Amino acid sequence: xxGVIQSPRHLIKEKRETATLKCYPIPRHDTVYWYQQGxxxxxxxxxxxxxxxxxxxxxxxxxxxxQQFSDYHSELNMSSLELGDSALYFCASSRQAGxxxxxxxxxxxxxxxx
Amino acid sequence: xxxxxxxQPGMFVQEKEAVTLDxxxxxxxxxxxLFWYKQPSSGEMIFLxxxxxxxxxxxxxxxxxxxxxxxxxxxxxxxxxxxLGDSAMYFxxxxxxxxxxxxxxxxxxxxxx
Numbered sequence: 474x475x476g477v478i479q480s481p482r483h484l485i486k487e488k489r490e491t492a493t494l495k496c497y498p499i500p501r502h503d504t505v506y507w508y509q510q511g512x513x514x515x516x517x518x519x520x521x522x523x524x525x526x527x528x529x530x531x532x533x534x535x536x537x538x539x540q541q542f543s544d545y546h547s548e549l550n551m552s553s554l555e556l557g558d559s560a561l562y563f564c565a566s567s568r569q570a571g572x573x574x575x576x577x578x579x580x581x582x583x584x585x586x587x
Numbered sequence: 588x589x590x591x592x593x594x595q596p597g598m599f600v601q602e603k604e605a606v607t608l609d610x611x612x613x614x615x616x617x618x619x620x621l622f623w624y625k626q627p628s629s630g631e632m633i634f635l636x637x638x639x640x641x642x643x644x645x646x647x648x649x650x651x652x653x654x655x656x657x658x659x660x661x662x663x664x665x666x667x668x669x670x671l672g673d674s675a676m677y678f679x680x681x682x683x684x685x686x687x688x689x690x691x692x693x694x695x696x697x698x699x700x
Contacts, residue, residue: 506688515678515690516632529687561630565688576622576682578632 475499477566477579485585486554494549494582498566504528505547506576507539508563516563522547551584559586590614591681593691600669601699607654608664608694610679616640618684621662623653626676626693635677638662666696674698 478497486492498505504523508516509532518531522541533539536554541547551558565578592611600606612621623635638646638653646653654663662681666673679691 508688515692518688531687563632565632575634575637576620576680576688577634578624580631583630 477564477577479562479564479579479582481582482580483583483585485587487587488554488556490554490586492551492554492584494551494562494564494584496547496549496564496566496579498545498547498564499568499577502566502568502577503545504567505541505545506565506567507533507547507549508565508578510561510563510581511557512560519549554584554586556586559584590683590689591679591691593679593694595694596692597695597697599697599699600666600673602671603668605665605667606669606696608666608677608679608696610662610664610691612660612662612679612681612689614660614681614683616684620682621653621655622680622682623651623662623664624678624680625673626678628675632678636664669698671698671700 480495506521507519510516519533521529525541537551539549561581563581567576619640621638625633636648636651638655650667652665676693678693682688
């Protein structure tokens with residue numbers, strides 16, 4: 474079965490550079506979530522989209538932005554990168570039309586800021 | 588306020604034995620969902636099991652079962668017949684009626700041969 478696809482899996486950037494992470498949800502899933510997991514920490518919610526509209530916002534820095542496109546894939550854009558942005562970034566998807574159902578995560582994109 | 592509490596930072600279990608990982612949650616929403624995820628050392632977040640707040644029966648998925656006690660607001664994960672490959676970090680999570688997803692701090696399970 475198709476899963477949540479994230480790209481790139483690994484990314485190395487320098488301070489003050491820009492990075493873009495992509496997420497392709499499971500087909501027919503209409504909701505996408507972004508999470509940030511620092512070393513040794515639990516995942517922290519950044520932002521979510523439902524039907525291409527931002528549905529909720531968590532602890533996402535102002536330097537970050539995200540959107541969901543017409544094909545339901547989502548991109549997380551991170552600018553002016555800082556060392557503290559080094560983390561594993563997860564995307565998750567679910568199908569809201571079915572109610573509070575199962576939530577599946579991608580394998581994550583590991584960002585390292587040097 | 589902490590929404591999800593996992594009080595066991597680390598757990599050990601003998602191979603082939605069963606183990607229970609604790610999780611309590613806090614919400615006033617009548618509709619919510621509870622999840623357990625496994626995160627091996629490779630880092631990916633693997634969905635294990637889901638329990639809806641209105642589900643009458645405890646969820647089961649193979650060797651995983653969720654001991655859902657609504658009145659106590661607990662959603663413990665039971666892994667039966669532990670295998671070496673079960674060694675990983677386990678996260679309990681809750682999605683509330685507003686579609687927010689809250690994670691616990693995780694429990695590191697180590698299966699001993």
